[in-house]
Amino acid sequence: MNFEGGRELFSFDPSVGYLNHGSFGAVAVPVRQTHRDLLDEVDRNPMRFARRLPGRLAEVRARLAGYVGADPTRSALVVNATTATATVLHTLAPLVRPEHEILTTDHAYDAVLTALDRFSRRTGVRVRIAHIPLAADDDEVLARLMAEVRPGVTQLAIVDHIAAATAKLFPIERIAAALRAERVPLLVDAAHVPGMLDTDVEAIGADFWTGNFHKWAFAPRGTALLTVGPEWVDRIEPLVVSHGDPEGFPWAIEHQGTRDVTAWLAAPAGLDLLASLGPDRVRAYAVRMAEYTQAVVADAVGADRPYPGDGVSMRVIPLTGPPGSAAAFWPELRARLGDELGVEVNVNPWEDGGLLRVSGHVYVTDADAQRLAAGLPGLLRGAAA
Numbered sequence: 232m233n234f235e236g237g238r239e240l241f242s243f244d245p246s247v248g249y250l251n252h253g254s255f256g257a258v259a260v261p262v263r264q265t266h267r268d269l270l271d272e273v274d275r276n277p278m279r280f281a282r283r284l285p286g287r288l289a290e291v292r293a294r295l296a297g298y299v300g301a302d303p304t305r306s307a308l309v310v311n312a313t314t315a316t317a318t319v320l321h322t323l324a325p326l327v328r329p330e331h332e333i334l335t336t337d338h339a340y341d342a343v344l345t346a347l348d349r350f351s352r353r354t355g356v357r358v359r360i361a362h363i364p365l366a367a368d369d370d371e372v373l374a375r376l377m378a379e380v381r382p383g384v385t386q387l388a389i390v391d392h393i394a395a396a397t398a399k400l401f402p403i404e405r406i407a408a409a410l411r412a413e414r415v416p417l418l419v420d421a422a423h424v425p426g427m428l429d430t431d432v433e434a435i436g437a438d439f440w441t442g443n444f445h446k447w448a449f450a451p452r453g454t455a456l457l458t459v460g461p462e463w464v465d466r467i468e469p470l471v472v473s474h475g476d477p478e479g480f481p482w483a484i485e486h487q488g489t490r491d492v493t494a495w496l497a498a499p500a501g502l503d504l505l506a507s508l509g510p511d512r513v514r515a516y517a518v519r520m521a522e523y524t525q526a527v528v529a530d531a532v533g534a535d536r537p538y539p540g541d542g543v544s545m546r547v548i549p550l551t552g553p554p555g556s557a558a559a560f561w562p563e564l565r566a567r568l569g570d571e572l573g574v575e576v577n578v579n580p581w582e583d584g585g586l587l588r589v590s591g592h593v594y595v596t597d598a599d600a601q602r603l604a605a606g607l608p609g610l611l612r613g614a615a616a
């Protein structure tokens with residue numbers, strides 16, 4: 232399998248098999264050029280650049296919001312999903328009491344759980360974590376999540392649309408409707424959604440939604456959107472207060488003195504590139520590549536093949552470590568796969584073992600999958616590559 236011109240569109244080290252687009256994305260060469268041109272433009276006249284910035288950012292905001300079906304008047308550009316989540320928690324901090332709870336799942340992103348842990352220590356709020364089995368179908372996901380809702384006590388639910396470590400696709404529209412019926416505000420962590428799945432943020436109707444454009448929508452790193460429900464527009468608190476504060480949302484969130492926002496301005500070039508390649512063609516290839524890699528790797532180590540969900544261009548392979556291996560074995564395995572085998576993947580501890588996640592993309596080929604399948608069994612036993 233080969234996506235013609237896919238590898239050449241990126242600037243990877245030729246020796247690397249890159250099967251981890253999901254973690255940091257990768258910036259295509261033409262988008263990086265647009266970004267560099269913008270950096271050059273800043274220094275030709277920083278004052279003129281600053282004068283034009285509000286209008287240009289309004290255009291970018293409208294384009295990115297429109298792409299995911301969000302209302303641009305209730306959307307703000309942010310650096311990443313982590314910042315969006317921190318902004319929501321910062322806003323909620325003075326509104327909660329120690330008897331309250333925040334609900335999430337055991338698929339939530341590591342840094343989100345860490346932020347919740349700090350929030351809990353700061354406010355006294357309890358974090359309740361719903362266990363969702365990897366193979367749970369949509370009905371079971373919904374039932375398990377809703378069983379953990381405490382009316383009047385649960386002040387926020389944070390649910391992934393596509394989870395990070397497990398790549399699981401959550402039935403987010405149904406979850407949003409069920410939580411709305413219980414009057415529980417929802418933050419949708421859609422970090423992986425823009426570019427990977429068609430989505431309609433308005434139709435989901437969550438109180439808060441965030442998505443990264445630097446993972447699957449070809450934007451330079453540091454480009455994400457935070458969209459809030461109508462009742463939050465005037466209540467959202469910026470993490471950093473700067474000159475834009477008196478103007479309110481979204482400028483109060485977006486503007487931070489001399490912060491470099493050229494990545495945001497280059498994001499439309501990413502959407503244009505995706506459009507020119509054919510989004511359906513890109514997605515179909517990425518999904519097929521992820522499935523193929525999962526199949527050859529699962530065969531090589533005798534593992535199951537969990538199916539995270541339609542249209543998701545990441546797949547996971549459950550792994551068993553050497554007897555007595557500790558949780559640290561999994562990040563070490565990830566590093567060894569990169570350093571010794573030249574294949575980059577994501578590996579995390581999951582239940583009693585590890586979960587290896589592979590990502591498909593236009594630059595991935597069968598050879599990358601086969602290299603991983605050939606080298607993984609030895610490293611999994613703890614042997615030298």
Ligand SMILES: Cc1ncc(COP(=O)(O)O)c(C=O)c1O
Pocket residue numbers: 253254311312313314340342391393394395396420422423443
């Ligand atoms: C589900 C999920 N949420 C949040 C994040 C955080 O994204 P960022 O590091 O861009 O803030 C990630 C990153 O992989 C993620 O997968």
